[in-house]
Every structure is written in structure tokens, then in C-alpha cells.
Amino acid sequence: MGNEVSMGKKITAILMLVVGVLFFVRAMMLDFSGSKADFRGAMLIIGVVLIIAGLYFFPTLRYHRTIINIIFLFPLLFAFLVTVIIPLVLGVSYSFTDWDGIRMNNIVGLANYTKIFSQKDFIWSILITFMFVVFNMILVNLVAFLLALLCTSKLKGMGFFRAAYFLHNLIGGIVLGYIWQFVFSNVVTKITMTLIKDNTSMLENFRTAFFAIIIVYVWQYAGYIMLIYITGLNTVPGDVIEAAAIDGASPMQTLFDIKIPMIAPTITICTFLTLTSAFKQFDVNLALTNGTPSADFMGEYITQGTSMLALNIFQTAVVKDNYPLGQSKAVLFFIILAIVSILQVRISNKKEVEL
Amino acid sequence: MKKKVLALVLATAMVFGLAACGGGSTGSGDSGSASTGSGDASGSVRLLNGKPEIDEQMQALAAKYKEETGNELIVETIGGNTSAGDELKKMYQADNVPDIFVIEANQAANWDGMLADLAGEEWTNKTGFELVNDSMGTIGFPYTVEATALGYNKDILDKAGVDPSTLTSPAAWKEAVEKIDSQKADLGLTAVFGWCAEPADLGWSSGTHVFGQYLDAGLKADDTTYIDLLNDGGQIDTDRMLHFAEFVGMMNQYSDPDLLTTGTYDQQVAGFVDQKYAFITQGNWCVTEDKGFEMGFAPYAFEDGINTIIAGPPSYWVAYKDGNVDGAKAFFNWCAGDSAQDILVNQAGLVSPFDDCKYEATNPFFKSMNEYITAGNYSGWHTMLKKDGLQNETCQVFADYAGGKLDAQGFVDTIAQVIKNYYAE
Known part of the structure; x- marks a missing residue:
């Protein structure tokens, strides 16, 4: 009996994860290819929610606490990523190019630094x-x-x-x-x-x-x-x-x-x-x-x-x-x-x- | 179990909170792209205006456009300390570029291949001021014409016995200036020139406008001799620069010492309006309504025979290729017409670049400006084609010259070095 329940749980969790990742990836692909489809935003959100739910229900005792910790930290980590980490990485990489604020034509290596x-x-x-x-x-x-x-x-x-x-x-x-x-x-x-x-x-x-x-x-x-x-x-x-x-x-x-x-x-x-x-x-x-x-x-x-x-x-x-x-x-x-x-x-x- | 449920509720609440934020921004992004996406002329058109002082009139223009054609024009205004060029870069990165936006001539290269060619549009037959680019064709719609030279107070010159039309050689200038200077007390003047070379906040005036006189004074509007020389690695004609420097030296000598190196734009304009200065080194934008005395422009005649003022559009409206180009074209044609010009000329105080405009500009400098333009005695705004940011470097040399740290020859040598270095960067 208990085995069946956990089996069912396992399948649901994995299904949620898979569908979530699919939705997320598809929405991102649409976004980067410049699609104007209106359902992009909803798709992205559902994808993310499914991934998080899948992680939460994932039947593991060993990593459960870690997963919960990460889920709770997620909003802060996400904000930190968007406002600090990504700009930092982008900024450093722009310094090796000839980016003019609009377009990037060449990678110039260390030329800017010299x-x-x-x-x-x-x-x-x-x-x-x-x-x-x-x-x-x-x-x-x-x-x-x-x-x-x-x-x-x-x-x-x-x-x-x-x-x-x-x-x-x-x-x-x-x-x-x-x-x-x-x-x-x-x-x-x-x-x-x-x-x-x-x-x-x-x-x-x-x-x-x-x-x-x-x-x-x-x-x-x-x-x-x-x-x-x-x-x-x-x-x-x-x-x-x-x-x-x-x-x-x-x-x-x-x-x-x-x-x-x-x-x-x-x-x-x-x-x-x-x-x-x-x-x-x-x-x-x-x-x-x-x-x-x-x-x-x-x-x-x-x-x-x-x-x-x-x-x-x-x-x-x-x-x-x-x-x-x-x-x-x-x-x-x-x-x-x-x-x-x-x-x-x-x-x-x-x-x-x-x- | 209860704890678990609570945790789950909290976690989902957080996720939805976050998703709502994300959803909000995607939503607005969608509405932005929706307006650019609809390609037909009847769709709405977004315009980025770079002149905050005419924002109200631009809104009136949008209302009129809607009333007459049923089409929507959305005006967004950028200005003050935010440069439109910078804001546009952000908008571009956010995939949110307006259909029409403002650029200065030397910014066209940044947008290479991204602006619509407007050649053959009806309005292009009515003006000679459109912006033409080698690779993109006719890209810029002129929405105003501005002029800069030495603005003068006609009443004061009359009282002093100086005829501004004779001011076409350095000798004539010298004589006139000395004449006015000797009667300063009787005329109620503080100084002959309202000339301010303060670099921190007014660098655009000396570094772009006054410097532009070196580039263009005396030349025909399409003559690009000195700007070509400048853009070819930052070279200058030292003879011409020396004559220019001597003329600026005269302005330094007869300017108000309280204004010259530490003044502000407001102080400069107020002094001219209060009839404390006979001349002002600004353009027709500095006074836009009648102040009870006649005004006009005199040329920077630093060489014999210079008789032109600089006149033309300082910036243009361009249409973004991936935006609503048809809508933009329709708007431009309407904007060159009677009802739009009525608002731009009579309410916003702009000077129309269109030949068939029947409104006489309310600008007090207009009469004098128009005389120069109809006589063909105007030079181009080629100072807008110099390398971006050069004015921030050269204005400092003007300031040191005004402050007495350099003489005329020192000014020429220093400005040559500064320009050369800047172009080498």
C-alpha cells in the first residue's frame, strides 16, 4: 500500500518536473526567437511552478531539506542573480568586445584594457x-x-x-x-x-x-x-x-x-x-x-x-x-x-x- | 502534516508572487511589441521627443493628429539630464524602440541599417533640411530649424550708433565693440558680450556651438571642408583657428567677468533679456517670446567677409525600420502640413523648416534668421557631426583661455593637441 502511494507520488513528481522543464524551455526558446505569442508568459510561469512543485514532492528523504531550503531561498537568489550576477557577467564580457550599447560586431580581446x-x-x-x-x-x-x-x-x-x-x-x-x-x-x-x-x-x-x-x-x-x-x-x-x-x-x-x-x-x-x-x-x-x-x-x-x-x-x-x-x-x-x-x-x- | 501544508502554501505563495512580478513585465512588453507589430498605417505610432520644453505642445499635436486622421500618436518625452541617445540604447536592449525617435546627425552611424529610408515622401519636396545618410538614404525629418550666431540687442546697437549689417570683418567688429564699450555707462550695459565659457555645465555652448563657428562660419550650408578635416583624425586648420581664437579673445576681453568663467545659462540669458549685454553667444532658443526690444543675429566675422549664421535642424526625427514605418511616414506627411505647423510654430515657438509654412514664427530672432536664410547666407550645423563628446574636452580649453591661462596661440596649440588626442582614443 505505502509502496504504491510513494510510487504514484514519484510518478507525479517526475511528470511535473518533466512537463515543467519542457514548458520552461519552450517559453524561453519562443522568447529568444522573438516570437510575439501571447501565451509565452503564462507558459513560463506554469513551467516554473511545475518545476518547483515537482522538486517539492520529489520522494527523497535525504535531500528533502536541501530542496526545501533552496525553494525558500529561491526568491532572494533569483533577485540576486538578476540584479548582481548577470550584470556582472555581462559587464565583464562586454569589456572584451566593441559593443556600442546597440550592437556588438567584434570580439576585441584585451584591446580595451591595453x-x-x-x-x-x-x-x-x-x-x-x-x-x-x-x-x-x-x-x-x-x-x-x-x-x-x-x-x-x-x-x-x-x-x-x-x-x-x-x-x-x-x-x-x-x-x-x-x-x-x-x-x-x-x-x-x-x-x-x-x-x-x-x-x-x-x-x-x-x-x-x-x-x-x-x-x-x-x-x-x-x-x-x-x-x-x-x-x-x-x-x-x-x-x-x-x-x-x-x-x-x-x-x-x-x-x-x-x-x-x-x-x-x-x-x-x-x-x-x-x-x-x-x-x-x-x-x-x-x-x-x-x-x-x-x-x-x-x-x-x-x-x-x-x-x-x-x-x-x-x-x-x-x-x-x-x-x-x-x-x-x-x-x-x-x-x-x-x-x-x-x-x-x-x-x-x-x-x-x-x- | 500541518507544517508541511503551511510550507507548501508559503512556497506557492512566494512563487506566485514572483510569477506575478515576472508576468507584469512580460505583459507590458507584450503591449509594447503589439503596437510596433501592427504594421498598417492606421495603427498607433510612438514618438520619442527629446525636447522637454515642448512636451505640452507635442501632446496637443498628438490630440490634433487623432482628431484629424483618427490615428493615434503616443508622445514620450526624454530630456533634462537624461540624453535621448542613452535612453534609446536601453529601449533597444529591452526590445521597446519607439517608431519615431530623435537623433543628432552624428548618432546615425550607431543605427546603421536600422532606420527607414524616407526618400520620395511628399514632405521632402518642401524642405532642404532633411538628413541624408550615405548608407541609409533620407532618414531624418527636420522638425525645427535653429540658428546660432552672436545674438544682438538692436535697440542698444542703434543707440550706440552701430549698424549690425556692417559687422562682417574683424576690424569692423573691433571698432564697434570699442565704441559700445566706451558708452557702457550711458547705455546701462554691464558688458558688451554676454559670453560664458564656464565648462562644467555650459560646455555644450562653448564646445559645440561656439566651436561650430570655427567649423562653418562663412561657408555655404553644404560645404564640409573643416568638418571633414576634423573627422579625418582630428586635424585643424591652424590659420583659421588662430583667427577664430583672436575673435574669441575679443569676446573674453569685453565679456562680463562675473559671467565669463563662473556664470550659468540662466544668468547669461537673464543679462541679455534685462539689456545688460549688447550681444549673447547663444541661439534663437534662448529667447522665445517678445521681450520689448528687437533682436537679431550678427556673424562671427573672425575673417574678412564672413557673413553667415549657422542655421539648420540640430536634431531629427527618424523612423525605426522594424517599427510602424507606414504609420511614421503618414505622420511625417501630416506633420509637414498646415495644422501641425500651426501648433509647432505658434504654440511651441519652433521655426518651421518647410517652405510652404505660412506662419511667421513668434521667435524674436526669426526676422533676422529668415533674412539670412532667404539670402542663402547660412552655414550648416556640421558641429553636430564631430566625434561624440568632443565638446566636453574643447570647452575646457575655452575656459582656460577665458580665465587667462592661455593666449590666442596657446589656445590654438592646446585645442589642436586636445582634439588630436580625442580622435586617437
Whole structure:
């Protein structure tokens, strides 16, 4: 009796699987051959449902749990596949072709990659991105830490100051960029005009423009990092500080010998947060300078002096209409970011173990 | 058992939820392809418009089309910071290309073999502005004509005693500009030129339009000497470029210092409309209604005898070969006719490219533009045929020249190097 039931179940399950796969494959074939048949969508859905049902009823005890797990994970895996894995694979493969966004005519191998390294403006872009990252990592953390110290002191109206320092982080980068562009070219120039009779905007020369981006970025990001430092500083146990005070430690000694060592993990987190976000800098860069002004590099006139990696990729692909070149730059960018992220995870894990 | 049932219910619910999402997108895809699939002229036609400022009038045009012919026109508008060319690539990948869409002349190569040949259509007899491509034939329908040169404020020139028709040589320009500059206070001017070389947001103005004067000023509309030279590996005529640079140098010198390197488009146009500048380096699109003074165009006469403005369609509507071509052709013929031109000219403020259009454009620059066009003194928009994105590079050289970092010769050398590198990419 029991044997018959499981036999029947087995047949149903296999039948469901077979019919499901058939439906699925047929619907996909129709889709790729450009068919306009209306039943395609329904066929695909029925196929998928049948496959899943077939898997569910598949009479196996050994793999049943695994199958159930996969079915439950399926929606998430599917979304991940569609939004991350497939674009990644497509993107990498496009970088080896001459795809123009419409058609692909030739596979060009590594030509795009050799080309990007012969472009001085791209090398320049990598250089200034690294420069920007270093400057920011130091400045954002420094400013944020000082603000955090200020906000954990016992001054009056601390709630207000915390909110005030954090508030501009809520404004989007594009809006910030345009606001600061106005500040630099309309407000600051008015002041310099009256003071030193010079109305050159900071955004007109490379050095000052680069500095301007850093100012805006620190202004935007320091408030956010400050919040993390405040949390870190609040976790320093009061009895330790009290003990230090009884032992006669000066405020400076308390800061350098007690507080900073105690919040070492926070410093690691903040450093990497600023590192990765500075690497990906795009919106402020786009809105504030859009890559201008010019710079001199290895005897060549670089038109896009402040165009950092992300902006350079965007401009190559969209503005210059060179998709494959932009794509190969993006692959390189991905590799750089992947290395940074792996380092980050490794180092923070190690620190956590130490504590 | 209960647990199992629950698990099953949950699993199916999830699957159906997912399937519903998938089903939704396939559904809309189907409806999209259905409209392109019906090939007869009576079917609906989708048009991708690249000018957001005339979206409302385009909807009125669609309503009129429906009313007069019973055919449906669906207008979709792209613009602002999204470029139509980019959006079209997405639409192509999604198999959702509109039947009619907007392209600029140098984008035709991207669509090689995919656009319908419109040769022999009735409207082609009424205009000389259609876009003709070597491999695909007559592909572009001109929906507007735009002109760019040095726009002037006639009232101010009259008061200053300058006759714009004499501005056809560098010497005459120099004399006129100095004359106006000396009377700035009496005329209420801030500066002679409303010229802005700010590169980050206004690079299209210097890099495409002003640069276009180097390519075309003084040439007949079908003369492609300098654009051919440019597209042949990025070469320039250094003598002509130097003369052009000297002329731009004059504009730099007599422009408003607050506008020149840090200004915005709005600031530039507002200054011209408020009669603070005698000249503006834009085109007929910058002022579309009467502002209480007469306007006109003067040529960029950087060499003796240059007497042309640049006029022509900056972009075109094309018909997608795999779309509803018959429907598109029917629409184009109707669009070249009286009732459509009434809307485009009188409501949208466009300038008609068609000879038999009886409406006088409301655009304040139209009178001057029309004089140049009827006299044959107009050059082509060949600046639209330069390599895509070049304007982003050259605008920076204009900015450095305006900012005083380069002199005229330095401008020529730098722009030559920048162009050469860009074409080598």
C-alpha cells in the first residue's frame, strides 16, 4: 500500500518536473526567437511552478531539506542573480568586445584594457582618486573625531550640535554639489573680490578645485562618522576614566592612553567606511566640477582634471559614447574595490578577535 | 502534516508572487511589441521627443493628429539630464524602440541599417533640411530649424550708433565693440558680450556651438571642408583657428567677468533679456517670446567677409525600420502640413523648416534668421557631426583661455593637441 502511494507520488513528481522543464524551455526558446505569442508568459510561469512543485514532492528523504531550503531561498537568489550576477557577467564580457550599447560586431580581446592604460587622463584619474582617498581618510576621521569629542563633552545644547553636524549628511550629493558650486563661484568670489581684488573661483584651477571637492566631502561625511565615534566614545567604561582621574591623569593623557586605545575597533570601521565611500565618490564630483578644470600631467594637457574614477567611467561610457572602454574601466574599478573590501573584512575580523 | 501544508502554501505563495512580478513585465512588453507589430498605417505610432520644453505642445499635436486622421500618436518625452541617445540604447536592449525617435546627425552611424529610408515622401519636396545618410538614404525629418550666431540687442546697437549689417570683418567688429564699450555707462550695459565659457555645465555652448563657428562660419550650408578635416583624425586648420581664437579673445576681453568663467545659462540669458549685454553667444532658443526690444543675429566675422549664421535642424526625427514605418511616414506627411505647423510654430515657438509654412514664427530672432536664410547666407550645423563628446574636452580649453591661462596661440596649440588626442582614443 505505502509502496504504491510513494510510487504514484514519484510518478507525479517526475511528470511535473518533466512537463515543467519542457514548458520552461519552450517559453524561453519562443522568447529568444522573438516570437510575439501571447501565451509565452503564462507558459513560463506554469513551467516554473511545475518545476518547483515537482522538486517539492520529489520522494527523497535525504535531500528533502536541501530542496526545501533552496525553494525558500529561491526568491532572494533569483533577485540576486538578476540584479548582481548577470550584470556582472555581462559587464565583464562586454569589456572584451566593441559593443556600442546597440550592437556588438567584434570580439576585441584585451584591446580595451591595453587602451585604457595608454590614456593619460585615465592614469591621472586613478592617481587623483588615490590622492582624494588618502586626504579624505585622514581629514574626515580627524574632523569627525574632534566633533565627537566636542559632542561627548558636557557643554550645553549638545543635542542641537549633534543634529546640526549630522544634518547635511541627509542632503543628497547632487544637491550638495550644486549648492556648493554656487557658494564657490558666487559667494566666495564676491568676498575675494572685495578683499584681494580677485574674482577667480576656486573651481577654476585644479589645485583649489580639488581642495574644494575635499571640503565639500568632509563637510558632508564628517557628521556621519562623528555619530559612530560618539557611540564608540560612549562605550568607554566610566570607571576606567574615573580610575585614571584618581591616578592624576591629565585630560590629554586620558584621551591618548585610555579613550583612543579603547575605541580602536571604531577607528578601524570608520577608516574603512571613509576609504570605500571616498573611492566611489561620484555625485559631488559630478555636480560640483563635472571633471573641470584642466590639469597638467606628464607634459600633457588633461581636460578633465578633477574627474575621479567613477566619473571618468561614466563620462567614457555615456558622454563619449564609448561603452566597451567604459566597461573595461569599470571592471578595473570593481577589482580595486573588491581588494579594498576584502582587506577591510580581513582586518576588522582580526581586530574583533583581538578584543 | 500541518507544517508541511503551511510550507507548501508559503512556497506557492512566494512563487506566485514572483510569477506575478515576472508576468507584469512580460505583459507590458507584450503591449509594447503589439503596437510596433501592427504594421498598417492606421495603427498607433510612438514618438520619442527629446525636447522637454515642448512636451505640452507635442501632446496637443498628438490630440490634433487623432482628431484629424483618427490615428493615434503616443508622445514620450526624454530630456533634462537624461540624453535621448542613452535612453534609446536601453529601449533597444529591452526590445521597446519607439517608431519615431530623435537623433543628432552624428548618432546615425550607431543605427546603421536600422532606420527607414524616407526618400520620395511628399514632405521632402518642401524642405532642404532633411538628413541624408550615405548608407541609409533620407532618414531624418527636420522638425525645427535653429540658428546660432552672436545674438544682438538692436535697440542698444542703434543707440550706440552701430549698424549690425556692417559687422562682417574683424576690424569692423573691433571698432564697434570699442565704441559700445566706451558708452557702457550711458547705455546701462554691464558688458558688451554676454559670453560664458564656464565648462562644467555650459560646455555644450562653448564646445559645440561656439566651436561650430570655427567649423562653418562663412561657408555655404553644404560645404564640409573643416568638418571633414576634423573627422579625418582630428586635424585643424591652424590659420583659421588662430583667427577664430583672436575673435574669441575679443569676446573674453569685453565679456562680463562675473559671467565669463563662473556664470550659468540662466544668468547669461537673464543679462541679455534685462539689456545688460549688447550681444549673447547663444541661439534663437534662448529667447522665445517678445521681450520689448528687437533682436537679431550678427556673424562671427573672425575673417574678412564672413557673413553667415549657422542655421539648420540640430536634431531629427527618424523612423525605426522594424517599427510602424507606414504609420511614421503618414505622420511625417501630416506633420509637414498646415495644422501641425500651426501648433509647432505658434504654440511651441519652433521655426518651421518647410517652405510652404505660412506662419511667421513668434521667435524674436526669426526676422533676422529668415533674412539670412532667404539670402542663402547660412552655414550648416556640421558641429553636430564631430566625434561624440568632443565638446566636453574643447570647452575646457575655452575656459582656460577665458580665465587667462592661455593666449590666442596657446589656445590654438592646446585645442589642436586636445582634439588630436580625442580622435586617437
